[in-house]
Amino acid sequence: MEISEPRQINEFKVIDDQGREYTLAEFQNGTETRSLKWLTAGPGSFELADGTPVDKIDDETFRIATNDTLLHRHTR
Amino acid sequence: MTRSSTGTHDNVASRPIPAFGGSWTLPISGMSDSSGSSPIDLGPKLVPAERALGAIRAGSRVYIGTGCAAPRSLLTRLEAMEPGPADLEFVSFLTTSALPQVGGAPRSRYRHRAFFVGSEVRGLAGNGQLDYVPISLEDIPRLLTSGRLPIDVALLQVSPPDARGFVSLGVSVDLAPAVLSVARTVIAEINPAMPRTHGESFVHLTRFDAVVRVDSPVAEYLHPEIGDVAERVARYIASIIEDGSTLQIGLGRVPNEALRHLRDRCDLGIHSDVITDGLVDLVEAGVVTGRCKTRYRDRIVASYCLGTRRLYDFVDDNPGLQFLPIDQVCHPGEVARQSHMVSITQAFAIDLTGQVCVDQFEGEFYGGVSTQVGFIRGAAHSHGGKPIVCLSSTTDDGASRIKPLLEAGDGVGIARSDVHYVITEYGIAYLFGKSIRERALALIEVAHPRWRESLLTSAKQLGYVRSEQYLASQAAYPVHEERIVTLKKGVKIMIRPARAGDAGALEALFHRLSPDEVYTRFFRCVRSLTYRELQTLCNVNHETEVAFLAVNGPRENEEVVGSACYFLSPTTNLAEVAFIVSPEWQGAGVGTALQARLQEYAMSRGVRGFVADILPRNASMLRLIARAPGIVTTSRDENAVQVTVLFPASTEVQPSMSPAASACSLCGVAA
Numbered sequence: 001m002e003i004s005e006p007r008q009i010n011e012f013k014v015i016d017d018q019g020r021e022y023t024l025a026e027f028q029n030g031t032e033t034r035s036l037k038w039l040t041a042g043p044g045s046f047e048l049a050d051g052t053p054v055d056k057i058d059d060e061t062f063r064i065a066t067n068d069t070l071l072h073r074h075t076r
Numbered sequence: 077m078t079r080s081s082t083g084t085h086d087n088v089a090s091r092p093i094p095a096f097g098g099s100w101t102l103p104i105s106g107m108s109d110s111s112g113s114s115p116i117d118l119g120p121k122l123v124p125a126e127r128a129l130g131a132i133r134a135g136s137r138v139y140i141g142t143g144c145a146a147p148r149s150l151l152t153r154l155e156a157m158e159p160g161p162a163d164l165e166f167v168s169f170l171t172t173s174a175l176p177q178v179g180g181a182p183r184s185r186y187r188h189r190a191f192f193v194g195s196e197v198r199g200l201a202g203n204g205q206l207d208y209v210p211i212s213l214e215d216i217p218r219l220l221t222s223g224r225l226p227i228d229v230a231l232l233q234v235s236p237p238d239a240r241g242f243v244s245l246g247v248s249v250d251l252a253p254a255v256l257s258v259a260r261t262v263i264a265e266i267n268p269a270m271p272r273t274h275g276e277s278f279v280h281l282t283r284f285d286a287v288v289r290v291d292s293p294v295a296e297y298l299h300p301e302i303g304d305v306a307e308r309v310a311r312y313i314a315s316i317i318e319d320g321s322t323l324q325i326g327l328g329r330v331p332n333e334a335l336r337h338l339r340d341r342c343d344l345g346i347h348s349d350v351i352t353d354g355l356v357d358l359v360e361a362g363v364v365t366g367r368c369k370t371r372y373r374d375r376i377v378a379s380y381c382l383g384t385r386r387l388y389d390f391v392d393d394n395p396g397l398q399f400l401p402i403d404q405v406c407h408p409g410e411v412a413r414q415s416h417m418v419s420i421t422q423a424f425a426i427d428l429t430g431q432v433c434v435d436q437f438e439g440e441f442y443g444g445v446s447t448q449v450g451f452i453r454g455a456a457h458s459h460g461g462k463p464i465v466c467l468s469s470t471t472d473d474g475a476s477r478i479k480p481l482l483e484a485g486d487g488v489g490i491a492r493s494d495v496h497y498v499i500t501e502y503g504i505a506y507l508f509g510k511s512i513r514e515r516a517l518a519l520i521e522v523a524h525p526r527w528r529e530s531l532l533t534s535a536k537q538l539g540y541v542r543s544e545q546y547l548a549s550q551a552a553y554p555v556h557e558e559r560i561v562t563l564k565k566g567v568k569i570m571i572r573p574a575r576a577g578d579a580g581a582l583e584a585l586f587h588r589l590s591p592d593e594v595y596t597r598f599f600r601c602v603r604s605l606t607y608r609e610l611q612t613l614c615n616v617n618h619e620t621e622v623a624f625l626a627v628n629g630p631r632e633n634e635e636v637v638g639s640a641c642y643f644l645s646p647t648t649n650l651a652e653v654a655f656i657v658s659p660e661w662q663g664a665g666v667g668t669a670l671q672a673r674l675q676e677y678a679m680s681r682g683v684r685g686f687v688a689d690i691l692p693r694n695a696s697m698l699r700l701i702a703r704a705p706g707i708v709t710t711s712r713d714e715n716a717v718q719v720t721v722l723f724p725a726s727t728e729v730q731p732s733m734s735p736a737a738s739a740c741s742l743c744g745v746a747a
Contacts, residue, residue, distance in 0.1 A: 007600060008600065008601060009599070009600035009601060010595070010600065010601050011601050033643075033652055033654075033689065034612075034621075034643035034652055035613075035641055035642075035643055035652050035653070035654035036598055036609055036612060036613070036654070037597075037598060037599045037654065037689055038598060038599040038600040039599065039689060039715070039716065040599070040715055
C-alpha cells in the first residue's frame with residue numbers, strides 16, 4: 001500500500017438557505033490497495049466544484065469557508 | 077452434357093482421333109468379371125493411349141484431372157512421347173503423384189499453369205515451368221466458361237460406365253464439369269478402381285472423344301504425421317466446434333488432425349471442398365450424420381477427396397455423399413446457407429492486424445488461395461458460423477509466425493477484415509470487429525511466449541498499442557483453468573482467467589454499475605477507470621496477481637458479467653480479494669461462483685487465505701465472504717469491515733463447479 005495524494009472519494013448535492021444547489025466534493029487522504037480500493041485515513045476535506053473550500057459542521061451541514069454560507073445535504 | 081465451342085482456339089484445334097478398330101467391351105461399373113454384370117460396348121472410343129494422345133496438337137492447353145484422379149498413365153505416356161507435341165501448357169488445380177518421377181522428383185517437359193502450388197509442381201518453379209494463378213476455386217469455372225482461359229484438351233480419369241453409358245468422375249468432380257463444358261477434346265482413362273461417386277459426377281460416354289483403359293490402383297494420399305504443436309492447435313480447434321456444426325476441413329494437416337478430436341460430438345455435418353480419411357472414422361462412429369444441416373440434410377457434400385483406398389471404398393456408390401462442382405460447394409452464398417458452418421484454414425503467418433498469409437511465405441509460393449476466401453466469408457455469414465484460421469505459433473526454426481508486419485514475400489490471402497478466429501497452440505484469439513489495438517493484443521497473447529515481448533515492443537513502435545501497455549505474464553494463457561459453471565436457475569456461464577485484452581470488456585462492466593455500486597467496490601466515487609487501472613484488473617501474472625472473469629454468451633460475443641481478482645502478499649501469504657458483479661446478474665450466484673473459483677485456484681497454489689475490506693453497508697459481499705469455506709474472522713474500523721478467511725485443508729470447495737468439458741476446457745478466447 002502506498003499513501004497517495006488526497007483523492008476525491010465522494011460527491012453529493014447540497015443547498016443553501018436560498019435553495020441554491022451546489023455540488024460538494026469530498027477529498028480524503030488514504031492508501032490504495034492492490035485491488036484498487038481506497039482506504040481512507042484521517043479527516044476529509046470538502047470543496048465546491050470551483051475549488052472553494054467548505055468546512056464540515058456535521059454529516060448533514062457544511063459552511064462555505066469564504067462567506068459562511070450554510071449548506072445542507074440535499075436529500076431526495 | 078453438351079460440348080461448347082466457347083473458349084477454344086481454332087489455331088490449336090485438336091486432331092480427330094482415329095478409331096482403334098474392332099469392338100472393345102468393358103464390364104459395367106465394378107468391372108469385376110465375377111460380378112455377373114453385362115459388359116458395355118465402348119465401341120471405337122476405346123483406343124490405345126498413344127492413339128488418343130496423338131490428337132493433341134502442339135501449343136494446346138491441356139487440363140489435368142485433380143489430385144488422385146489425375147490420369148497418370150496418359151501423362152506418363154504423353155511426357156514420354158517422341159516426338160511429343162511441343163509447347164503444351166498443362167492446367168491443373170492440384171496434382172499428387174501425377175507426373176513421372178525422375179531421380180525421385182517429379183519431372184515434366186511442359187509448362188504448368190496451376191491454381192495450387194502443391195509439392196509436386198513446386199519444384200518446377202525453379203525452371204520457369206510453373207505459372208501459379210492466385211484465384212478462388214469457385215471463380216475458376218467462370219474463368220473457363222467465359223473463354224478467358226480456353227481449354228483445348230481435358231485429360232481425366234473416370235470410373236467404368238454403367239449400363240446406360242454414364243461414367244463417374246470419381247474422387248474428383250471439382251473443376252471437371254466446367255472443363256467438360258468447354259474442352260474441345262476430352263480423353264479419359266477408364267479405371268475399374270475409380271469409385272463411382274454420387275452427385276453431379278456422372279458424364280455420358282458420348283462426351284468423350286477417346287477413352288483408354290487402365291488397371292491400376294487409384295493414387296492414394298496420406299497426411300504426414302503431425303507433431304505435438306499441431307496436435308495442440310487441433311485440440312483448440314475441436315474445442316470450439318459444437319454439436320450440430322457443419323464442417324469444411326480443407327487440405328491442411330492441422331484441420332485434418334482436428335477431426336480426431338471430434339469423436340465425442342453429435343450430429344456433425346460435412347460441406348467441404350475436400351474430404352479425407354479422417355471423415356470415415358467420424359461417420360462410422362456415428363458422429364457425422366448431417367442431421368442438423370440446413371442444406372443437403374443427411375448428406376455429405378464435397379467436391380473431391382484425397383485419401384486411401386479405405387476412403388475410396390467409403391465414397392464408392394454411396395448415396396450419402398454428393399460430389400458437386402467446386403463453384404457449387406465453395407460459393408460463399410451457398411456456404412452461408414448452412415447453419416453453424418465451421419471453416420478451417422491453415423495459414424503460414426499472420427500480422428498483428430490480422431492479415432493472413434496463405435499462399436506465399438518468405439518469397440515462395442505454397443498452396444494457393446484455393447477455397448479459403450469463399451469458405452471464410454460463407455462461414456462468417458452462416459448462422460452460428462465460425463471461420464477459423466489456424467497456425468503454429470513458430471516456424472520449424474523457431475521464428476514467430478505472428479509478425480508485427482508481413483514481410484516482402486509474404487502474400488496476403490485473407491484480408492484482415494475477413495478474419496474471425498485465430499488459433500495457435502497457445503489459444504484462441506477472436507479478431508472480428510476488433511480494433512487494431514485489440515487485435516494486436518489478442519494475437520500477442522496467442523504468440524509463442526518467447527516472442528511476446530518483442531511483438532509488444534514492435535506493436536508500440538507501430539502505434540498499434542498504447543505505450544504504457546505491458547504484459548504481466550509471458551506464460552501461455554491458462555486455458556485449463558476455465559470452468560463452466562451452472563448458476564442457481566440452471567444458467568451456465570464460463571469463469572475464465574482474465575487477460576490483457578479484456579480491458580474493454582471490464583470497462584463496459586464498470587459502466588453498468590450504479591454510483592453506489594462503484595463506491596462499494598472502490599471505496600470512492602469513480603467516474604471512469606484509467607487504462608492502468610483496467611489493466612490492473614485483467615493483465616495479471618496468474619501467480620501473485622490473479623483475475624477471473626464470469627462471461628456469458630458465445631465466445632465470439634461474450635459479455636463479462638462478473639470479475640474477481642486477488643493480489644497475494646508474499647509476507648503473509650494472504651491474498652487481498654475483490655469482486656464486481658454486473659447489476660443485472662446480482663443474486664444469480666455469479667459472486668458465489670467467482671468466490672469459489674478464486675478460492676479453488678488460490679488453495680491449489682498454497683495460498684493461506686483471503687483478506688477483504690468491505691463497506692459495512694455492502695451486505696451481499698459480507699454474506700458472500702462469510703459463507704466461504706474456512707475460518708472467517710472479522711474486525712471493523714470506522715470505515716470498513718476487514719474480513720479474513722483462512723482456508724481449510726481440504727480442497728473441496730464448490731461441488732457445482734466442474735472443469736469445462738474436455739473440449740471446452742481448452743477454450744480461451746483472447747479478444
